[in-house]
Amino acid sequence: MWEIVSAVATALTGVIILVTVILGSRQLRLTNEQLKQLRRATQLEGTMRIFEVLRGPQFAEALHFLAREFAERMKDEDFRREALASGVDVSVHKERFVLRTYEEIGTYVRHGLLSGGPFLDYGGGVVLDAWDRLSDLVVASRRDGNAKLWANFEYLHDLAKRHVA
Numbered sequence: 001m002w003e004i005v006s007a008v009a010t011a012l013t014g015v016i017i018l019v020t021v022i023l024g025s026r027q028l029r030l031t032n033e034q035l036k037q038l039r040r041a042t043q044l045e046g047t048m049r050i051f052e053v054l055r056g057p058q059f060a061e062a063l064h065f066l067a068r069e070f071a072e073r074m075k076d077e078d079f080r081r082e083a084l085a086s087g088v089d090v091s092v093h094k095e096r097f098v099l100r101t102y103e104e105i106g107t108y109v110r111h112g113l114l115s116g117g118p119f120l121d122y123g124g125g126v127v128l129d130a131w132d133r134l135s136d137l138v139v140a141s142r143r144d145g146n147a148k149l150w151a152n153f154e155y156l157h158d159l160a161k162r163h164v165a
Helices: 004-054 059-067 077-084 094-110 116-143 150-165
Strands: none
Touching: 004 059, 004 094, 004 116, 059 094, 059 116, 077 116, 094 116, 094 150, 116 150
């Protein structure tokens, strides 16, 4: 008699363990899906904030300056010296706003805090153009000090090059 009770209890324990494993596995899948959705929502929020900056008047003005005036202004020795200095006035050196913005975005993308795909779909060509216009300044800035200066902008440029190709 006790053997039957023991066998039934063992069988019930096995069933309870099996049900617990099945429910735990289901809960783990749901939790993983929720984390994935939360990450996507966070990425979307970050992307939208970056797009606000990229569509903003200060960035548009800086890109206009870069496209229309920067090359000519770099021929002026005083302007060039200031462009290579730290702590420059961004209202005069609008190229610095572009450098800082793309450096920040590159940092976020490199560390997985922002998905590069949507950003590069939106502005990959602009990144390539900005890097082409600013690369001489970046190289000169690196010669005068930090060899890693603007490295995340360069990383973003390399991603954009692959993305556009």
